[in-house]
Amino acid sequence: MSQLDWAVLAAALAAMVGYGIWKGGRSRDTQGYLLAGREMRWGTVALSIMATQASAITFLSTPGQAYADGMRFVQFYLGLPVAMIVLSATAVPIYYRLKVYTAYEYLEGRFDLKTRALTAFLFLIQRGLAAGLTIFAPALILSVILGWDVRVTVLVIGALVVVYTTSGGARAVSRTQTLQAAIILAGMAAAFVVLVASLPAGVSFLDALRVAGKAGRLRAIDPSFSLTDRYTLWSGLIGGAFLALSYFGTDQSQVQRYLAGRSITASRLGLLFNGMAKVPMQFGILFIGASLFAFYQFEAPPVFFNPVEVAKVRSSPQAPRFAALEARYRAARSTQEARARELAAALRAGSVPAEQDATVAYRAASAASDGVRADAIAVMRAADPGADASDTNYVFLSFVVRHLPSGLVGLVLAMVFAASMSASSAELSALASTTVVDVYRRLLRPGAGERHYVLASRLATVGWGAFAVLFAEYASRLGSLIEAVNILGSLFYGTILGVFLAGFYVQRVSGTAVFAAAIAAEGLVLACFAFTPISFLWYNVVGCLAVLGLALLFESLRPAPPIAHNNPGGGPVPPAA
Amino acid sequence: MPDPAVPRGPAGAVSPDPGPRAPDPGLSDHGPRTTDHASPDEPPPFGGSWNALYAAVAGTLLTLIALFAAFTRAFE
Structure with missing residues (x-):
């Protein structure tokens, strides 16, 4: 890297942290710290939702995925717009009416404390581990490209995120994500323009694309149905919808983003904008990867990109x-x-x-x-x-380092840091809010003052940041990181979604039945993971339907309530609520 | 004009009303449950109604799937 690249990278990192601290301000109550005072406009909510989902891996791995396997990965996202409509129409009004801070609070009112605690616990396990992977995956790739020790890049990303997230809370997260989105967009656009301009003389961009098409890299839709093929139209629409419903509807790292909206309208519009923009955005990133493949049909790549x-x-x-x-x-x-x-x-x-x-x-x-x-x-x-026999994560950055001019390399590396920090900061903020609201304030220390809970939230952010960094140091032993992130989420999301859907739509089911069903469904999902070849996207469907079906079954097996005792007058029994 | 679909939920579904709430000391720290900024009947600032926006999102998805299929066919 040239000195200009280092200068661009350093300036971008300083700008992100400084902007986060400046815009985060000093919140004195939990609503200000954990929900950004509920004052975000819908555009900020939308960008924040998208930036939280799109970690650095999205921008590093996705082009490599298209390079190696073609564009069919875009089908993974086809269920997302459906989920955005459902959540906007149902979950958002409920969360707003109850004025909850976390999604899990709703479950105590609807069912009982143990169901709230179980889902919060599942979230903390899954998201806490995922936060480590979110930091580790780009840190590993950057360490290879920059020639740094991976422990250094993990520490740099982790420390920068913790500084401004602890300082400004959810407001710092959302505000900084708008700046980070601009850096990401500029970096991807610059890489694409250079890629097209670098094609050899006599080969147009359309020529290169048509050759890539003959190699099967531009196949975006596969209408076949298979339970074991990961990316088809149907697995994306059905399994992807369940995954998106669970992720956006019950994962606090996303719920916190749209609960920070200044009104229910801002939250709904943020979700619906994501529903319209996410699929084209992923198509664009995959298209860059397919274009990279087309480019390398006319120029020899290295035999291995790592x-x-x-x-x-x-x-x-x-x-x-x-x-x-x-x-x-x-x-x-x-x-x-x-x-x-x-x-x-x-x-x-x-x-x-x-x-x-x-x-x-x-x-x-x-x-x-x-x-x-x-x-x-x-x-x-x-x-x-x-x-590591897979080099797909290194395809895009290898091109950047070899072909982009001085200055733009620094910009793209800043993009990687920005994407990593935007996703990690949202995760840490969500972990802190669930820890304080659902565990500390609810179970350990109810009734303390607002300043006490804000301090507890800051300490929880630092604590989860330290946990994520420590787990990231261990993550190198986990093998394929992309698979680890996706499978980890799908192991828990279906069960959590089933609990929420039972709460929203099945009124005649009790907390005990749902709790037992959730435990059994989680066991079933883990059994599918361990003993069957079923693709991970379907775990979300299995977990969700198992919770709903088993909850209804358990409820029907419960002894009838003592009606005579509840209705001593012997009059007509009122319908269940 | 109020959007009738939102409070009712999707067709055929039980109302998304969360049902009776148990006493909830965990929520009491958030202050009184007012309904400011929380009316599901509030119309969107553009698009006419929420149903129209939902239809726009669904229509965009169908259009994208058709475009992706055409893209796939064009380059195979």
């Missing part, structure tokens, strides 16, 4: 074998590039027979390159059995 793993194998006894495979890979890619140019010319000419021949030749050359790369990865694993 420079640390490559350096390790080069310094091992396997180095000569790896060097030979690198030379073979360069030759294979040269052939593939020639076939890609021929395919582009045939597609431009519009001759169907020539296009078919060129497609067959291009695919054969591509398969040959992929074979050499697979051999190189096998050698890497032979040198170090613990080596």
Whole structure:
């Protein structure tokens, strides 16, 4: 990195932290600290919702996902707009009417304290661990790119987030997310413009895209139905809707964002804007990844995008074998590039027979390159059995470091920090609010003053920040981080959503029945995870439906209430509430 | 004009009314439960009604799925 890049990165980080402290102010009560005084406009709510969901992994992994697997990952988000409509029409009015601080407060009024405590506990476990992963995943990638120790990048991200989140609470989180969103947008746009401008002479952007299409990278919709295929139209619409309902409706890190709206209208509009903008945004990020694939059909990429793993194998006894495979890979890619140019010319000419021949030749050359790369990865694993064989997280930043001009590299790295900090700060603020409102104030220390609870909230933020950093230090042993984040959420979200839906829509079910159903449903989801090949998106459906079905079953098995005792006058029994 | 769909909830569903509340000391610290800024009947500042906005979001989703399908077909 050049000095200009370091200057841009440092200025962006200072601006984010300074802006957060400045805009956060000094809240003297819990409503100000935990819900930003309920004064956010709908645009701020919308940006805050989107920035909370989009962590750094979204901007690093998603392009790599499209590079390796095509654009079908966009189907993961198709259920989200449906969930936004349902939540806007049902959950938001209930939360506003009850003036709750956390989603779990509602459950005590509807059911009982133990159900509130159970869901709050599940949230704290799941989100506390996820906060560590949110910090660790980009820290690991940045450590590789910057050449820093991963513990340093974890500490830098964690410390910066804790400083302004503790200082300004939810207001600092929401205000800073608008600045961070601007940095993210600028970074992605700059990378895309440079990518298109870097295509070789004689190859238009459309040519490159058409070649990527022949390689299957522009397949966005798959209408087939499968319980084991992760990304299809139906798993996205059904499983994705359940996941989004649970995440946006019951996860405090999101509920806190829209409860900070200045009115119910601001909260609803924030959710609906997310429903309209999220899918195109994800499509755009995936399109950058697919464009990156198209770019690398006309310029040879490295045989492996993770420079640390490559350096390790080069310094091992396997180095000569790896060097030979690198030379073979360069030759294979040269052939593939020639076939890609021929395919582009045939597609431009519009001759169907020539296009078919060129497609067959291009695919054969591509398969040959992929074979050499697979051999190189096998050698890497032979040198170090613990080596990470997936390099999708490094595809985008590898391009940035190699091809972006001085200054823009710093901007994109600032984008990664911004995305990581925006998601982490919202998580820490939500963890603090649930800890203080649902546990500390409700169970341990009721009746203390507002200043006491604000101080407790600040200490909880610091505590969860420290926990996240410590867990992030351990996270390197967890394997695939993207899978870990997604599966971790899906293990708990279905059960929590089922409890909330029972509260919203099934009036004749009691807290005890729901509590027992939630325990049983969570066991069922964990069994699906451990013993079946069912894809993780369906865990949300399984958990939710299990809670609803079992709660109704348990309720029907409960002994009838002593009617004579409740109705001593012997008159007509009133209908249940 | 008040939006009738919001307080009623989705068609066919039981009303989203949370039902009777038990005594809740945890909530008492938040102050009295006023209904300021909390009317579900408040119309949106644009779009006419909440139902129209919901239809716009659903329509956008259907349009996007159709566009993605056309995009997939165009480049395969």
